[in-house]
Amino acid sequence: MTQPEYTPASLPATRSKTTLAAEDTTGRARRARTEPMAVRPLRDGRYAVETAGGTYVVDLDARTCTCPDAQLRDARCKHRRRVALEVTEGLVPPPDQRTAVCAVCGGRTFVPQASRAPALCAAHESDPGTLVRDRETGDRLIVVAATGERADRFETDEGRLVADYPSNAHYGGHEPVFRVVYLDALRREGDVRRYAFPASRLQRVADASDGPSPADSADVTDPTTA
Incomplete structure (x- = not known):
C-alpha cells in the first residue's frame, strides 16, 4: 500500500501548556516541572517558553533567558530548566535539530537543522550493516x-x-x-x-x-x- 507523503504542515504549530512530574525537587527546579509551560523551538535554535506570566526566549547554548529572573539575578531560571528537561526527555529537539515527520509512518522525529533529505524515525531508519x-x-x-x-x-x-x-x-x-x-x-x-x-x-x-x-x-x- 502506498505510503502517504508527510510534510511539516502535518505537525502542530503550537503546543498547549503542560506540566512535568515534580519528583524530588524544590525551588526553581520544582517550578520548572510543575508550572504549566509551552516550549516551542525557534528556527535559530532558541526556544520560546510561554507561561502564565508571559513568553520568554531561552538560548541553551548561550545559557540565557529573557525573563527578569535571569536578566536581573543571573539565575538559572525555571524557563531554562524546563527547556533542558524537555530536550532531555525528547519532547522538543536539541538546539541544532528541528522537528520533522517520518516519510514512512508520519511519526515525529528530529533531524539536523540543515537537512533537506526525507526524514525517518528510529523505527524506520536503517544504518549501514543492518x-x-x-x-x-x-x-x-x-x-x-x-x-x-x-x-x-x-x-x-x-x-x-x-x-x-x-x-x-x-x-x-x-x-x-x-x-x-x-x-x-x-x-x-x-x-x-x-x-x-x-x-x-x-x-x-x-x-x-x-x-x-x-x-x-x-x-x-x-x-x-x-
Whole structure:
C-alpha cells in the first residue's frame, strides 16, 4: 500500500501548556516541572517558553533567558530548566535539530537543522550493516548506505527512477532510498551488485517472525567493503 507523503504542515504549530512530574525537587527546579509551560523551538535554535506570566526566549547554548529572573539575578531560571528537561526527555529537539515527520509512518522525529533529505524515525531508519528483508520477495539483504534522496528522484545504475519500477508501485515515491546488497551475493566471489530500494520496502529481520539464522548473522561483517 502506498505510503502517504508527510510534510511539516502535518505537525502542530503550537503546543498547549503542560506540566512535568515534580519528583524530588524544590525551588526553581520544582517550578520548572510543575508550572504549566509551552516550549516551542525557534528556527535559530532558541526556544520560546510561554507561561502564565508571559513568553520568554531561552538560548541553551548561550545559557540565557529573557525573563527578569535571569536578566536581573543571573539565575538559572525555571524557563531554562524546563527547556533542558524537555530536550532531555525528547519532547522538543536539541538546539541544532528541528522537528520533522517520518516519510514512512508520519511519526515525529528530529533531524539536523540543515537537512533537506526525507526524514525517518528510529523505527524506520536503517544504518549501514543492518540486516533486512525485501517485502516483495522475502530475500535477505544488507543495507550499505542511505542515499538521502527520494524514490521519485533517485536514479538506479540502469538510469531509471526507483519509484518507476513496477515492484515499487506500492511504496511512496517520497520515501528515502537505501542502497542494499543481497546477503547471498556476499557468499560468492566477484563484484557485488548494489540495488536501490525505498525505505518501507525493507523490513528489519529482527522485526520478522523468522529472524536470521546464526550462519546468516555471521556473514554480516563489513558490507561496505564488499
